[in-house]
Amino acid sequence: MTFANKSVIRADTQGFGDAGNVLLQGDTLTLKEGARVDVNTGRQTATTGKGHGGTLTITAKKAILIDGQDSALISNTFTAGEGGTITLSAPLLDVENKGTIQAATQLDGKGGAYFIECGHAAH
Numbered sequence: 428m429t430f431a432n433k434s435v436i437r438a439d440t441q442g443f444g445d446a447g448n449v450l451l452q453g454d455t456l457t458l459k460e461g462a463r464v465d466v467n468t469g470r471q472t473a474t475t476g477k478g479h480g481g482t483l484t485i486t487a488k489k490a491i492l493i494d495g496q497d498s499a500l501i502s503n504t505f506t507a508g509e510g511g512t513i514t515l516s517a518p519l520l521d522v523e524n525k526g527t528i529q530a531a532t533q534l535d536g537k538g539g540a541y542f543i544e545c546g547h548a549a550h
Contacts (some may be wrong), residue, residue, distance in 0.1 A: 428451065428453045428455070428456050428457070429455075429457040429459070430456075430457065430458050430462035431457075431460040431462050432460050432461070432462070433460065433461040433462060433497070435463055435464075436464045436465070437464075437466070437467075438465070439466065439468065439481075440468050440478055441469070443477065443506075444468070445478045445508070446466045446467055446478065446479065446480050446481030446502070447466060447481050448466065448481050448482040448484070449464055449466055449482075449483050449484070450484045450485075451484070451485045451486075452485075452486045453487060454487065455487055455490045455491075455492065456485055456487050456491045456492070457490075457492045457494070458493045458500070459492070459493075459495050459498055460495055460498065461495065461496070461497035462498055463497065463498060463500070463501060464483060464485075464499075464501070465502075466480060466481025466482065466502045467501060467503045468503075468504045468506055468511075469504055469505030469506035469508075469533075477507050477508045478504065479504060479508040479509045479510075479511060479536070480502040480503055480504040480508070480509065480510045480512075480530060480539050481502055481511045482502070482512045482513075482514070483500055483502050483511065483512070483513045483514070484514045485500070485514070485516070487517035487518075489517065489518060490517055490519040490521065491517045492521045493521070493527070494521070494522075494524050495526060496525040496526075497527075498525075498526045498527070499526065499527035499528070500515075501527070501529045502529070502539050503530065503531050503533070503539070504531075504533070504536055504539075505532075506533075506534060506536065507534045507535050508536045509532060509536040509537045509538075509539065510530045510532045510539025510540075511530055511539045512530065512540045513528060513539065513541050513542070514541075514542040515541075515542070515543045515545065516543075516544045516545070517545050517546075519546065519547050520545040528541065
């Protein structure tokens with residue numbers, strides 16, 4: 428699977444509820460040219476509510492590649508809730524050229540968690 432040219436997969440919520448979940452499985456997942464997968468809750472401009480970030484799970488038989496500025500896997504909360512969980516499993520994980528993996532919170536909630544299982548991590 429290749430996502431490019433600022434394409435986005437989202438399971439966000441803008442209100443008080445929890446963000447949704449995304450599960451991607453395949454041989455290789457490539458995010459480039461600003462492509463991203465988001466499972467966020469709340470909005471950066473309105474930080475009310477208690478929703479939690481979602482769960483993002485990616486299992487690749489060969490590789491997960493995140494290449495380029497704004498190319499990202501993100502599970503954030505902009506509320507008092509907790510950041511979500513990102514789980515990655517692949518023989519190779521390559522994050523380069525300002526690619527991002529992020530599970531954070533902006534307010535009082537706990538930041539999210541990363542679980543990465545890979546044979547080789549580059550950059």
